[in-house]
Amino acid sequence: MSLLKLKAVSTPTDGDNTNHTLKKRIIDLGNASEVIYIQRFTPLDQSWNWFDYLDKHIPWTRPTIHVFGKSIVQPRDTCYVATPGLTQLTYSGYQPHSYSWDDYPPLKDILEAVHKALPGSSFNSLLINRYKGGNDYVGWHADDEKLYGPTPEIASVSFGCEREFILKKKPSKRSNGGNGSEEPAKKRLKKNNHADKHTFTLKHGSLLVMRGYTQRDWHHSVPKRAKAEATRINLTFRRVL
Numbered sequence: 001m002s003l004l005k006l007k008a009v010s011t012p013t014d015g016d017n018t019n020h021t022l023k024k025r026i027i028d029l030g031n032a033s034e035v036i037y038i039q040r041f042t043p044l045d046q047s048w049n050w051f052d053y054l055d056k057h058i059p060w061t062r063p064t065i066h067v068f069g070k071s072i073v074q075p076r077d078t079c080y081v082a083t084p085g086l087t088q089l090t091y092s093g094y095q096p097h098s099y100s101w102d103d104y105p106p107l108k109d110i111l112e113a114v115h116k117a118l119p120g121s122s123f124n125s126l127l128i129n130r131y132k133g134g135n136d137y138v139g140w141h142a143d144d145e146k147l148y149g150p151t152p153e154i155a156s157v158s159f160g161c162e163r164e165f166i167l168k169k170k171p172s173k174r175s176n177g178g179n180g181s182e183e184p185a186k187k188r189l190k191k192n193n194h195a196d197k198h199t200f201t202l203k204h205g206s207l208l209v210m211r212g213y214t215q216r217d218w219h220h221s222v223p224k225r226a227k228a229e230a231t232r233i234n235l236t237f238r239r240v241l
């Protein structure tokens with residue numbers, strides 16, 4: 001069992017007098033990495049409207065990417081949206097075309113909702129993924145591309161089919177069998193109380209935020225799930241520096 005430090009925090013989301021609050025879980029991953037999870041981020045009916053719009057109107061592609069020296073067809077559909085003039089994103093040897101926010105106005109509405117929940121954040125790019133069933137997935141990776149700087153903040157909104165999102169701590173560079181090291185390996189394990197794996201079931205209309213050194217110190221994935229038959233759409237908002 002993981003020793004999660006869970007805090008329920010109510011955050012006002014409206015500047016007006018209405019009393020909408022969002023229940024936030026803040027998960028301290030240790031070493032200045034943090035995840036925030038808001039299960040009911042966008043209202044259900046609104047979320048389905050956005051799902052239907054994106055499913056139908058986004059120019060989805062399934063590019064060939066390069067991982068571990070092999071060419072593979074990316075196991076999910078994708079589309080990239082970015083403000084003009086930013087450094088181009090390249091991942092797994094693939095440089096996606098940058099579409100414009102203006103071409104897909106609902107994306108600006110979703111971005112506005114994210115900015116409202118995260119005061120002080122300012123995202124300027126968006127990678128959208130569509131998982132057409134349980135065979136579609138994203139393998140272990142970190143979004144640690146240089147263009148995001150050392151502590152990228154990534155805000156991830158999910159619509160449609162629930163899928164598991166797993167965070168796993170990267171192997172520590174300093175603990176390698178320990179020839180000549182002062183302490184036996186067992187003693188060097190787990191000096192803190194933080195779990196090295198966290199699983200989230202990302203619900204329809206949820207928001208998950210990765211912050212601090214999460215991309216430097218952790219990998220994440222959305223594994224294949226035989227039972228997940230329906231389509232899931234995920235939007236990850238990022239800031240190119």
Ligand SMILES: O=C(O)CCC(=O)C(=O)O
Pocket residue numbers: 127129138143156165202220222234236
């Ligand atoms: O689909 C998700 O929840 C995660 C997607 C992701 O990790 C990515 O696009 O980098």
Ligand SMILES: [Fe+2]
Pocket residue numbers: 141142143220
């Ligand atoms: Fe990612």
